[in-house]
Amino acid sequence: MYKYGINLLLWTSSFTEKELYLIKKVKELGCDVVEIPIFNPEEFPSELVKNELEKYNLEACVCYGCEIDSDIASLDNNIRKRGIDRFKQAIDHTRTLGANKIGGVVYKAGGIFTGSAPTETEWNHSVNSMKDLARYANQFNISICVEQINRYETYFINTTRDALKYCLGVGGPNMLVLLDTHHLILEELNIHDAIVLAGKRLGHFHTSENNRGIPGTGQVDWLNVYRALKKIDYTGWLIIESFYIGFGNVWKPLANSPEQLIIQGLKNLKIVEKKILKEN
Secondary structure: OOEEEEEOOOOOOOOOHHHHHHHHHHHHHOOEEEEEOOOOOOOOOEEEEHHHHHHHOEEEEOOOOOOHHHHHOOOOOHHHHHHHHHHHHHHHHHHHOOOOOEEOOOOOOOOOOOOOOOOOHHHHHHHHOOOOOHHHHHHOOOEEEEEOOOOOOOOOOOHHHHHHHHHHOOOOEEEEEEEEEEHHHHHOHHHHHHHHHHHHEEEEEEOOOOOOOOOOOOOOOOOHHHHHHHOOOOOOOOEEEOOOOOOOOOOOOOOOOHHHHHHHHHHHHHHHHHHHOOOO
16 A cells, blocks of 8 residues: 655645644645655754654655756856755755655756757756765765656656656666656656656656646546556655645636645545555
């Protein structure tokens, strides 16, 4: 049986002390794991969060993303250096939390476009920056999970194949792939085959509908998703990364409430898991 969790981006993209109550809420809603955004490493209250995680017996992982002024693929040396330093801060917080995974759009600032594919120079800047970061994270047994996201959000890594190429370019045992069904349904011809392609490099998984709403209510073929995960013997966590309103280009509610999204989403996913477990 998989362990399930929720990404706190459902409520906030900037976790501060005033969001500590969410740890208890997530536990009460039936989650085993919580994915915590650290987009504000300069002020993230890691010690306080660690205490809450221990109090409510929740496991944790971290999501992180480059900003324009801290883009590790930037052509500007100073911006790349700031990006590496900022990322290392987020890794330090990850270590304090007792987590061993940090992932997301960690390779390039999202939401900006050049009108063409990444140049060899941009790609190499990102890969070389990440080599430093991967070595740093590996000291603490922390994996960096590279997320493929759709072409409307980045021009850098859109497919499983892109993410694998990047991880292999960086090298190291702690460079893994993060797949997200919302992005997979937009970019891959066959979600099952894309997951199987990731194989043992699949380090983390986001469950999200095509519209970012409640898993199990849209167009994602969840039976084939779970068949693929079973085929590659994936033993990691399944994190619902859905949004309610005001983040991820979601401008109207996709559920009656964030809580309903989690409760119904977990129920739907666990029904599918039970069906797959019964298959030979």
